[in-house]
Each structure stands twice: as C-alpha cells, then as structure tokens.
Amino acid sequence: MNTLESWGELLRVKKEVSPRFELPALCKKLETGKALVFEKVSGYSLSVAAGFDNSRSRIARVLGTAESGLLERYLEAIRLPWPPQEVRDGPVKEVKIARDIDLLRELPVVTHYEKDGGPFITAGVVIAEDPAQGIRNLSYHRLQVLDKDEIGIFLQPRHLWKLYTDKEKIGKPLEVAIAIGLDTALRLAAATSGISVPLGFDEYSLAGALRQKPVEIVRGETVEVMVPARAEIVIEGVILPHVRKSEGPLVNFSGTYGEAAFSPVIKVKAITLRKDAVYQDLLPFSPEHHLLLALGYEPAVLQIARVRAPGAAAVHITPAGCGRFHAVISLKKEQEGEGKEVIQAVFGNTRDLKLVIVVDEDINPYDLKEVEWAVATRFQADRNLVVLPPSPGSPLDPSARDGMTSRMGIDATKPLGKTDAYGKAGIPGSEKINIEDYLRGRPSSEKT
C-alpha cells in the first residue's frame, strides 16, 4: 500500500460502502484503474484492499523488472527458487482469536455478484503441508463462508485435493491455513499452474525468487502449517474428512456462474491478524483475476512451446480470453511448419487453452492490434488453420459439452524467406522525429 501510494497508484475510497454488492460494484467500475482501498466498510473496522494486481506493468514494476522481462523473471524463478525463511514471530500474530469464532463478525467478506451463493473469500491463499512426503502447497479456491466457523472449499482434482484425499482415506482431517492480504509475488506464486509447478514444488520458494527476497514464514497457532509472517490475516483450520456441504454458485473467471456443489468443509480453529489488518478482496471476472491466471500459466505454455521450437520467445494469455482460454505465442521461426508444430505441442500438453495464435518475432504478442494485423495479412484459413476434435478441456468452459472442448490454432507466421512481401512498411527518418520540434514553431503572422 505504501509503495503504490508513493507512486500515485492508490485510490482511497472515503465514503462508507457495503461489502454486499456496493463494494464489488465500485471495483467493477474502476477495474482497470488504480489500486483501491475502501476505508469504511459498513459494519467493520477493517478496511478492504482490491485491484492491487490489475495491471501487467504495475506487477512488473512491483517485482522490479520491465514488463518485457516479466516472463524471463518467472522462468528464472522456476529454475532457481528461493526457499522461505522460518521466523519465530511476525505481524500476522499481533491479534489472535481462538475462541468464540465468528468469521463474518471479524472479516468484511464480500458478496460480489447477484446470484452468488453468499459471501466468498476470493483473495485467500490456501496453504497445506504433508511433512511425511515433504510437500507444501499454496493454491486458490472457491471459499464460501457457510457458518460462524465453517468455510466450504471447492476442490478440483489438483494438488490440495490430493493432499486432502490422502488424509481422508485414513479418516483424518487435513490441517490448512488461509492467508489473506499478500504481496504480488505470493499471489502470483499461488496462482501459478501447469507443468512449471508440479506437486511437491513449494510455491513459497517461487514467490521468494519472483520478488528476490525470501518469504518469511511462521508456524500456525493451532495447525502444523507454516504461514506468511507478513500476511494481513490468517485463518487456521482443518478440512474435515467425509463431510460435504453445499457451496456456490460463484461467478468464475469465465464471467458465468460456476454451479453450486457439495464440497468439503473447513472447520476454523483460529484467526490471527495484524492490529491494523486490511482485508483483501479479488473481484471474480476482472482484469486482476485474469492477470493472476494468465501470468501464472504463461511460463508453462512457453516451456511447452520451447520443447518443439527453441525460437519460441514469449506467450501472452489474453485478458478477453478470460486469462485462460486464448494464447498468443511469438516465435523466431527456424523451420517451415514450426508454427503448426508449436500449436500441436501446446494443445497436446495443456488442458484449458482453446485458441492459440502463433506470430513472428516482429509482432508484439502483448499488442492485440498487431496480432490481429498479423492474422489479417499472414494467415490463410485453408493452409494455416489447425482444428482439433473435442477432447477433455476446462470444466469451467460454458461452451464445452460433457467437459469436451474443441481447439483452434492459427499459424499467422509468414513463410520463411518471403520477408519483403510480409514486412511492416516504415517511413525513412520517422524514428528521429521529435513531434515537439514541429509544433513549437511561431505562427506565420508573427514573422518579422
């Protein structure tokens, strides 16, 4: 907050707002603007932070890199993670609540969209460990406050689900912590998915390398789980074995309602927080939501593309593709047909992508005007289009049938050796022109 404020990138909302619909409505209206802090939330003393990571350039600046260097920083962080540093105490331990817990009395949990099932913790990172296997995991989940000390947690069959079902099989609960109010690197690390972060990869160490400073972690009060010492708020509890309760619906990244489900339940044992804690919220289906998804998935897609084509330079998972479905891959093509090979490789090794556009290295993949220009001038549907028959895709794609989705690849690279006909036209000397020099001349009437 202090850093963003010093950059003029923080907007403080002074008027009192309700955490039910009013706060997210403002977030929606201001979703591409500055980071927001709601200072007065009806019924609560805590203020609410939102939209802190809603811009690619601001995320890069926070991590101390250029926007163009973000993906390389990520790949380096995956290659050389920085393990967390264990500490004995931290700001998140300033206040401890372990009796008479009432989540909605303590925390301004937001109700976002009209038909959402209720208040959901959307910016909470769930932390779990399996000491026997030496595994720790950080991940995002749908977390609905169901009761004073109960949270419904939607689990897809991924890492946390594996840790939970391993315990459930022997009739035991899984200890977890939910950390809220985290820095950009920790949020990104928890949102990272795909081959970059296999089961057993400690997302704390990814966060440390992303921010180039180890994450400080401290033992939970009531659970054997290490939590971020500098989080604003930590909720501790256990996911109960063999208990399922209805949670949902909730708008997901696709902008449509994810259906209600019978999901496991977290029994809350304690809440610890800073004295002046700020609750953090994430508006579902917002630029921030799509950026956390996209930035966390681009490294895996680039790693896959590079297996097939070493000249793959960058991946952009686009915001309007919901941060998950559409990718643009830029490629220094070395062999004819490499564009289509990259498309096949990426579709063969990812689940959620439905559209891949491959462009040459002279096209900026982050500039969608340039990308569309490449499609318009370098692509012919009968020769350069790849269409794959349905196979398992994202369960959250509303257009999928029985979980099956069809995929389309557009090879918008120019043929090798035909650069003249496909090049970008330039005007000689334009790079030297300083517009101000041409506009500062005195009007002709003043001539003497």
Ligand code: MN
């Ligand atoms: Mn993981």
